[in-house]
Amino acid sequence: MNSQIVWMIIGMGLATYIPRMIPLVILQKLQLPVFLQNILQNVPYAILGALIFPGVFFIHEDIWFGVVGAAIAFTFASFFSNVVVVVIGSIFALSVVSFYF
């Protein structure tokens, strides 16, 4: 193994681990103000919105592939609350669609 690459990997590992670990360990003892707690409880839903858009449109060079994919996934998700069904269904449906077009 190339030692420079190994050092780079270790450095990157620290760079990804520290932001994941610090708040969970340090905030345990701290009692945050209610307003801040509420904001942190909002984060999951806001971050899901930001993770989906606009990224979903760029999964393929052809933007319509992403648009159709997102539409399919939203359709599945509004009928089935089981995430596994949504994922498998979307993969299958999008494969069928991309096979025909």
Place this chain on the structure above:
Amino acid sequence: MSVLLYYFMVIYSSNLLKYKLVLCSFCYMWILGGVVLETNVLDKPANQFKLGLQGGATIAIGYMPVAITYGFIAKTTGLTLGETILMSLIVYAGASQYMSLDMISKQIGVIEIILTTFIVNIRHLLMSASLNEKVEQDKPIKKALYAFGITDETFSVAAVQKEKLTTGYMFGLTFIAYSSWVCFSGVGYIVGASLPELFQEGMSIALYAMFIGLLVPSMKGSRKVVFLATVAALFNSLFVMTEVLSTGWAIVCSTLISSCLVELIILLKKGKEDGPSE
């Protein structure tokens, strides 16, 4: 299923090493299938670790194409199999790993790669802090251990759960996602090139379908969730399209803006909205 078909195709056209690795990942899929299909019909208190495994099974499926592609690109960039798997083992961050491969091929310095990795992953500060409000109190060492497994996907699955999260659940959830990521990075390195294109194209929607599948059911009961997601999506699109901010910062800023804005609106006209967790 296309996955099965693909495995048979690979086994047909392979030498011994490929065969072994594919057999391994086939066993992995089999165990995964068992976890997904297992139902808790009995009323006995469910094993939290097992519940976590079930919650993370979707992530494990979603990681497969991403990890396989990563493994394949790592090979074309010139990394060894050991380095490819080591990076997945230690760094464990999809976007950063892709990015580092790109930067290695452009011969960009190590320090710069590490700094960029840090900036791309700064959003995990936000996730970790938010998760801290939901998980049960436990020894710091245990929390520090499963903190390693916090990714966009494991965070999303954990954060939309209704109940308080136990340490056992968090270990199960993060373990199954992590093992899939590491395992299929190696598979990608060895067999990546022989992936049928149709399969790759269809699978590219997997992780987004999962985010959508997690978000939509929460949107149904609550206008607040709809606002939170829409505002963040609009701001993030704006930041990314105008290239004002890099992807890492765009997600952090749009999430914070949306979370604060909605909370302020609620403060201003108290009692009108229904919250997801109140």
